[in-house]
Structure formats: C-alpha cells, structure tokens
Amino acid sequence: MVEVQIPAEIRAYKSKLIFGLSVRQLAAIIGALAVGVPLGVFGRGHIPNDILIWLVMLVVVPFAGWGFLTIHDLRFEDYVRIFLRFVFLPQKRVYEDTETNLFVNLKEEILEETIITQRLEAGEYERTGR
Numbered sequence: 001m002v003e004v005q006i007p008a009e010i011r012a013y014k015s016k017l018i019f020g021l022s023v024r025q026l027a028a029i030i031g032a033l034a035v036g037v038p039l040g041v042f043g044r045g046h047i048p049n050d051i052l053i054w055l056v057m058l059v060v061v062p063f064a065g066w067g068f069l070t071i072h073d074l075r076f077e078d079y080v081r082i083f084l085r086f087v088f089l090p091q092k093r094v095y096e097d098t099e100t101n102l103f104v105n106l107k108e109e110i111l112e113e114t115i116i117t118q119r120l121e122a123g124e125y126e127r128t129g130r
Contacts, residue, residue: 028067036060 016022036056043052065076074082119125
C-alpha cells in the first residue's frame, strides 16, 4: 500500500522543483550566482582579493537569506521589514490607567448585577434552579 504523508499544518507544505529545492530557493541560488560570479570575475583585477571576497559575500548573503531563511515562521524579507520598522521608526506607547479601568469595569459589573436582581425581583425573569 502507498503511504502519503500529510503535513499537520497545510502551510508547512512546500512544493519541490529540482533537487529538493523550492522555486524560491532555486531563484535565490540563480540570483546569487548571477550577481556573485560576475562580481568575483570582473572585480579580480580591480579590487584586492581579501576585500573582493568580503564584497561578494555581502552581496550574495541577502539572496541566500531571501531563499532559505524563515525566522519565527516569517519569510526573510518580512522579518527584515519588521525589524527595521521596530529599530528605526518611533514606537507608539499608549498609556492606559489600568487601576481606573479596573474600577470602572467593576462598577459596570455591579450595575449589571443590580439590574438583573431588580428584574428578577420584579418578576421579569424566571428563576431557575441552576
């Protein structure tokens, strides 16, 4: 009998294209090669080798991150966007007086309870033995 494994979460399914790589991963590899190889080949005569190696890595790493990394179930570009927004944009901090809200909520609950007991005493509701 043939067995087919079904992922517990349907979002966990990733279709594979070639060599067990998804389309996203394959596009990341092709993009990294398309940018990194010409940079390494044509930069060899103009840039010192130790700097060129670092430059190629800095250019290729975002492609690898885009294709292969997921952090807390977020794609790389989503994570970077959220991280940059958190670091560089001002954060809105809302002050909420919790003690006042607690007293207001308690007052509302007491009012609701008194209204229900008044209606029960007036005979609007039937008392049940529950």
